[in-house]
Amino acid sequence: MTIQADVAPGLLEQVDQPRVGDAFGELVTRCWAAGARPGSVFEVLERADGAVFATDTSHWFSGPAQWNGAETWACEQARGRILDIGCGPGRHALALTEAGHHVLGLDSSPGAVAVAEERGLSVVLGELGEAEALGAFDTLLLLGNNLGFLGSRESSPAVLAQLAALARPGSQLLASTRDMRNSQVPETLAYRARNRALGRLPGEYRVRIRSRATATPWFEYLYASVDEVRELVRDSPWALCDSHQEGTAVAVRLELRG
Structure with missing residues (x-):
């Protein structure tokens, strides 16, 4: 059977790409409006x-x-003035604020x-590179897998330096990520193998x-795995002091050197 559609010339070319915008903000806004009810809104992460x-x-x-x-382990380590990045x-931020901590979100x-x-939180709209005006902090958070902001082996030194610029002497960085080494998803195994062949860390993803x-x-x-985090921070202002892993979920605690 052949199905014919009456489509104006050029129409498909006009709609074949999504509009670039605040997709994450749209998702959480719709979910919040639905009472944050499970199953109400789904987020799609697209890999390259x-x-x-x-x-x-x-x-x-x-x-x-x-x-x-x-x-949970990472939040238990939080102390002092806290910046929740991403x-x-x-x-x-809400749970830590309710526990009596001084938290600023970014x-x-x-x-x-x-x-x-x-939700009653103190939050600033901005990028990490613009955050120095916020002052110095005792604890920096990169939770929700936000250690991912390091991006790659090449970009991580600059990001780690930006984070150090926000930290007081003796400050700590608490971050979470995923250790994907034991993934059984064929497409993910192939993606990681291609990264290795290109000289990248296996877990360097390009996503939207x-x-x-x-x-x-x-x-x-x-x-990144804990060993890969250790490699990334070796020559940075940060030292890996502790970690906690359950399944693929990983949290690390870094301390500012010196």
Whole structure:
């Protein structure tokens, strides 16, 4: 059977790419409006090889009882003045604030910042490179797999230096990531093998977040094992002091040298 469609010339070419925008902010805004109800909104992470991964957006609103053990362990180490980098709608910032900590959130998503503010949190809209005006902190958080902001072996020294510029003497950096070495997904195994062949770390991903017809710009994101984190920080202002792993979930504690 042949199906014919009456489509105006050029129409398909006009709609074959998503609009670039605050896709993450759209997702958390819709989920918040739905009461952060599980199953109400799904986030799609698209990798550069075409693989897509869907997750329930409500996890960005989960409380400590729903966190993995690595992130629970990381939050238990938090102290002093805290900067939650890439805070999203504030799941970690909210729990730490309610526990009596002084927490400031930082995120580049206008939608996520608006939701975090609605939840009563103190949040700044901006990028990591713009954060020095916020002063110095005792604890920096990169949770929700946000160690991924290191991006790659090549970009990590600059990011680690930016983080050190926000830290007081004796400060710590608490970060979480995923150790994907034991993945059994054929596409992920192939992607990691291609990275190795190109001289990259296996967990260097190029991804974007999708929300309906909106997508973030493509960005580099790193998934690393504890040994790879140790390699990345070796010549940085930071020293790896402790780690906690449960399954693929990894959290690390770095201390500012000197």
